[in-house]
Structure formats: C-alpha cells, structure tokens
Amino acid sequence: MALENGMDERTTELARLREIIDTLDTKILLLLNERFEIALRIGRLKGSIVDPVREDEVLSHVRSVSNELLVGSKFAERMYASVLQRSRELQSGSAKLIGFQGEHGAYSEIAALKFIAEVLRERAVTLPFRTFEDIIDNVERGLIDYGILPVQNSLEGPIPSATYALLESDLYVVCEIVLPIRHCLLTLPETDPRNIRFVYSHPQALAQCRNFLKRLSLESVEYYDTAGAARKLASERMSNAAAIGSELAAKIYGLEVLKESIQDYPHNRTSFWILSKETRATGSKCAVTFLLEDRPGALLGVLEYFKSREVNLTRIVSLPSRSEPHVYRFFVDFETERVLDSFDVFVAGLKAKTMELRMLGLYDSLVVER
Ligand SMILES: O=C(O)C(=O)C[C@]1(C(=O)O)C=C[C@@H](O)C=C1
The missing domain is CATH 3.40.190.10 (Periplasmic binding protein-like II)
Structure with a gap:
C-alpha cells in the first residue's frame, strides 16, 4: 500500500514537473519568436545582412551570461549559432512585414492574417507594435510594408484614435477587412x-x-x-x-x-484598414475626408451630390477637427462602381462642394465570415 502511494505521488509530481517544462518551452519559443521579429526589423534597417562583428558580440555575450553548470558556454554558443543562422535566413527572405497594435493573438493580428491569406497571397509576417503611431511611423519610413488599424466596431462605432493617426500620416487605405469578433x-x-x-x-x-x-x-x-x-x-x-x-x-x-462566442450580441464585427505608402489606382470603395463651410445646407449639398450620381455611401462619420474649436471633419466611404469611368471628375466635383478634401484611398473589402 505504502509503495502504491509512493508511486502515485511520484506520478503526480512527474506530471506536475512536465507541465512546468511545457510552460517554460512555450515561454522560450515565444521569446525566440520575439527575437526573430526584431531581427526582421533590423534586416530592413541595414544594407548587408551578415555582420560578423555583431555576431561575435552576440556569441561572447551569450557565453558570458550562460550558467556554466547548466546551460554551459559551449552549449549556448552552439545554440546561438543556429539562432543566428535562422535570423540571417529570415532577413534575406522576401517576406512582407505587417504591423498590428497589441500583442500576438490580438484581433488586429487575426485580421492581418486574413489579409495575408486571402488578399496578399504571399509570404508575410505580422509584427506587434505598441501604438497606432508606431505602426504608421514604421510604414512611412519603409521599415514595414503595411500597417493594420481598427476603424469601426459594429457595437461601439468609430475608433477615433485610429482615424486621427491615419489623418496625421501620409499613408493610404488599400484594403478593408471586416472581421467577426468572437470572444x-x-x-x-x-x-x-x-x-x-x-x-x-x-x-x-x-x-x-x-x-x-x-x-x-x-x-x-x-x-x-x-x-x-x-x-x-x-x-x-x-x-x-x-x-x-x-x-x-x-x-x-x-x-x-x-x-466560444460569449459576447452578448452575436453580430459583433470590427472593420480594419490596411495602410500602405502606395495608393491603389482602383478599388470598389473609396475613403475621403473633408471639412464643410459653416452654413445651413452645406452637408445636404454634399449628400445630394452623391445621390444625383447614385453613389452609395457605406460610412459617414464626423469627428472634431482638432485644429480648430467647433469645427468638424467628415470621413466618408463610398462605393465607386457608379463613377469608376469618370472617377477623377467625380472627385473634382466633390472637392468643389467641400473644403480640404483629401483622398484616404481606394480599396476592396474582405468580409470574413468565420
Ligand atoms: O544585429 C544585427 O545586425 C542583426 O542583423 C541581428 C543578428 C542577430 O540575430 O542577432 C542577425 C544577423 C547578423 O549577422 C547579426 C546579428
């Protein structure tokens, strides 16, 4: 009996320790992943990939911090030789880089993965950033290829911070991803x-x-x-x-x-915009922003302009302009189908009815079902 109890205890302890090992392995791989993400970003900053001087520094650093009794400097060096090789491989690959805000597993990352699989259809890696501004800054400097920002939620409405971040940038909307949010x-x-x-x-x-x-x-x-x-x-x-x-x-x-799906309203969706430095020449939707004169009927004039050309609006949002008190900026998205042949003329007409009109981009929309 005592022997059996002893076996039980050992089995329980073995299972417990193995669980700890699984958790540690998850953490180690997540950290390695993070290291490769940084290596990819470094790859965009520098010209030639292999930097023998830096590699020596990395190896001597890991030798010096490895615990001689356990990891051991020789083991650390062997392991890091493989890590450096993988870094170089990744850096010399042609994967596109897409920045999202938050940590891995964020809904923005899921939307970015849908964009990669169904729109981009080429090798691409999603990289986490702390803020919308960090993403935009990196796209503007060409250090990543695309950024993704949430713009609108079906339950909560527009996400102003993302809209302002885009407005203050030189980037264009090139795609919309509408993602069901299943908490x-x-x-x-x-x-x-x-x-x-x-x-x-x-x-x-x-x-x-x-x-x-x-x-x-x-x-x-x-x-x-x-x-x-x-x-x-x-x-x-x-x-x-x-x-x-x-x-x-x-x-x-x-x-x-x-x-699964514990949200109170089943039809919870968020629309994300993919941003790029390059504008698209065509798209089924167009996003613009403008100011209006402070006079009765100014907005009505714009809406009538859309109506007269049978152009369907898919979104109209107004937000404080931020530069002047009591001035509101409009953000309008519309379907381009009816005006594709005379698009520039249509936009010129809209410009005449508004102030500071800016094209935010032409894009197609991907509505994700599951
Ligand atoms: O620090 C760099 O320059 C990198 O590119 C990163 C890194 C690394 O993974 O640590 C990768 C390849 C270089 O040869 C040296 C170092």
Whole structure:
C-alpha cells in the first residue's frame, strides 16, 4: 500500500514537473519568436545582412551570461549559432512585414492574417507594435510594408484614435477587412471551471460580454489588451481566473477555450484598414475626408451630390477637427462602381462642394465570415 502511494505521488509530481517544462518551452519559443521579429526589423534597417562583428558580440555575450553548470558556454554558443543562422535566413527572405497594435493573438493580428491569406497571397509576417503611431511611423519610413488599424466596431462605432493617426500620416487605405469578433473564455488547461472568480480582458471586451459575466457571477478585471490578458493568465498560472480573448490567443499561449462566442450580441464585427505608402489606382470603395463651410445646407449639398450620381455611401462619420474649436471633419466611404469611368471628375466635383478634401484611398473589402 505504502509503495502504491509512493508511486502515485511520484506520478503526480512527474506530471506536475512536465507541465512546468511545457510552460517554460512555450515561454522560450515565444521569446525566440520575439527575437526573430526584431531581427526582421533590423534586416530592413541595414544594407548587408551578415555582420560578423555583431555576431561575435552576440556569441561572447551569450557565453558570458550562460550558467556554466547548466546551460554551459559551449552549449549556448552552439545554440546561438543556429539562432543566428535562422535570423540571417529570415532577413534575406522576401517576406512582407505587417504591423498590428497589441500583442500576438490580438484581433488586429487575426485580421492581418486574413489579409495575408486571402488578399496578399504571399509570404508575410505580422509584427506587434505598441501604438497606432508606431505602426504608421514604421510604414512611412519603409521599415514595414503595411500597417493594420481598427476603424469601426459594429457595437461601439468609430475608433477615433485610429482615424486621427491615419489623418496625421501620409499613408493610404488599400484594403478593408471586416472581421467577426468572437470572444472566447480562456483558462489554463488545468483550471477547474468551478474555481474561476476573476476574468481579465480589455474594457471593451469585458463590456461586450457583460451579461455573460453577470450570469456566471464572474468579477471583471480590466487589462490593457485581450491578448495581453491571455498571456498574463498563462505566464502567471492563475488557476482562479480566466481571460476573454481570441481563439488564436488561446493557441499561442497554450490556453483552453472553455466557451466560444460569449459576447452578448452575436453580430459583433470590427472593420480594419490596411495602410500602405502606395495608393491603389482602383478599388470598389473609396475613403475621403473633408471639412464643410459653416452654413445651413452645406452637408445636404454634399449628400445630394452623391445621390444625383447614385453613389452609395457605406460610412459617414464626423469627428472634431482638432485644429480648430467647433469645427468638424467628415470621413466618408463610398462605393465607386457608379463613377469608376469618370472617377477623377467625380472627385473634382466633390472637392468643389467641400473644403480640404483629401483622398484616404481606394480599396476592396474582405468580409470574413468565420
Ligand atoms: O544585429 C544585427 O545586425 C542583426 O542583423 C541581428 C543578428 C542577430 O540575430 O542577432 C542577425 C544577423 C547578423 O549577422 C547579426 C546579428
């Protein structure tokens, strides 16, 4: 009996330690991934790829920080020789780089992956950035090829910070991705659902699942990012908590999807814009922005102009101009089908009815079903 108990204890301990190893391997690979992302960005900054002097520095650094008793300097050097080789391979490849805001597993990244698979159809890598402005700055400087920004959510409306960031840039909209937002309740694989008390996520995701959380008496904890909440849950092994995030975040951080599609409104969609330095010559939709004179009927005149040419508006949003008080800037998206043959004439006519008209871009829209 005592022997059997001893075996049980050993088996339990073995399983526990192996679980820790799995978690550590996930962390190591995520960190390696991050290192390769930085190497890709460095690749765009410098001319020739191989830098033997820097490689010597890297190798001597890893030798000096490796614990001689465990990792050992020889092992560290061998391992990093492979890492450097992979860095060089990636840098000399021709993959396009697409910046998104947030952490891996963010809905923006899912939209970017749809763009790659269904529109771009070539090798491309998604890179995380902290802010919309960082993305725009990197596209403008040619350090990445595209950026993706959320512009509108079907439940919450326009996302002004992204719109202003685009307005202050020299970039163009080249594609729209409309993505269904399916929030999932994510937990550690070992979590007993009965022990969950707290749910971490971005305030907007928590708000979109309010009724679900209330029904189960779960306490919301706000976090800056949905994917970041998933990563926190995984790295801190929080067994009394869950996160709201995407299925992709579950896959990346080794979490389990306890329940899918937990948002209160099933038709939650976000539209994302893909931005580029190059404008497209054609597209089924067009985005423009303009100011209007402060007089009665100014907006009506513009709407009548669209109506008279049977041009369908797909979005009209007004936001404070920011440069002057009480002045509003309009953001209008329209279908180009009716005016494609005389597009420049149509835009010139619109320009005459507005002030400071700016073309934000011609684009096609990809509506993702699942
Ligand atoms: O630091 C650089 O210049 C890089 O390109 C990065 C890196 C690396 O992965 O550390 C990759 C290839 C170079 O030969 C040297 C270093």
